[in-house]
C-alpha cells in the first residue's frame with residue numbers, strides 16, 4: 022500500500038555504500054524508517070530532496086508489519102535553511118530529534134507530536150535566535166505532557182511548608198515525598214528540588230504549547246532566565262534525571278547537547294587550559 026504523508030527527517034544513517042536509512046516522524050503514522058536505495062549515487066532522484074530537520078511530503082510503500090518501509094518519492098516542503106549555519110541551534114535540533122525518535126512509537130495521535138516538533142524546529146531557525154536552553158526545556162516538558170508523564174509538582178498543604186527551600190521528589194512516583202502517600206521503597210531514587218526550580222518548572226508547564234515562537238523567548242527566557250541562572254540549571258538537571266528515569270534515554274546525548282549550546286564553551290576551555 023502506498024502512503025502519502027508529511028514527515029520530518031529525524032536521522033539519516035548510511036546503509037551499504039550508496040544507500041540511506043532515514044528515520045522520520047510522520048504526521049499520520051508515527052515514527053517510521055525507510056530505506057533509500059542509491060541515495061548517494063550522483064544521479065539519484067533523491068539528491069536534495071531530504072536532509073536533517075527537513076519537513077517533506079513523503080510517499081512510501083507501507084509494510085504490513087513493523088519494519089523498514091521502501092521510499093517511493095519525497096519532496097521537501099520546509100528546508101529550515103538557518104539550521105545549516107547556526108551550529109548551536111542545529112545541535113539543539115539534533116538532540117530534540119533524537120529524543121523524539123526514541124519516544125515516538127505509536128502512530129496514534131502522532132499529529133500532535135508532529136505539530137510540537139514542527140513548531141520547535143521552526144522556532145530554532147527563526148529570528149530573533151531563541152534562547153536554546155529555554156526552548157530545549159520547553160520542548161522536553163511538552164513532550165512529557167504529550168506522553169502523559171509530566172511530573173506532579175503539587176505540594177501537600179500539611180507536609181510541605183511553602184517557604185521551605187528544598188523538597189524531596191520521588192522519580193518513580195513522579196511527585197514529592199509526603200507521609201500521606203505511600204512511603205518510598207528502600208533504594209528508591211529521590212531528588213532534592215529547590216523551591217525556585219519548582220516555580221520555574223510550574224511556569225514552564227503552564228506555558229501553553231502554542232506559546233512559541235512569540236511569547237516564550239522574550240518575556241520568559243530573557244527576563245527570567247538571565248536573572249536566575251541557577252533555577253535553569255537546576256531544572257535542566259532535574260528534567261535530565263526525570264527523562265532518563267522514565268524515557269530510558271541515554272544521559273550522555275543530552276549532556277553533550279547542553280554543553281554544545283552553552284554560550285561560551287571555547288572561553289571556558291581556554292580558561293581551564295591556563
Ligand SMILES: [Zn+2]
Pocket residue numbers: 177178179180181199200201202
Ligand atoms: Zn502530606
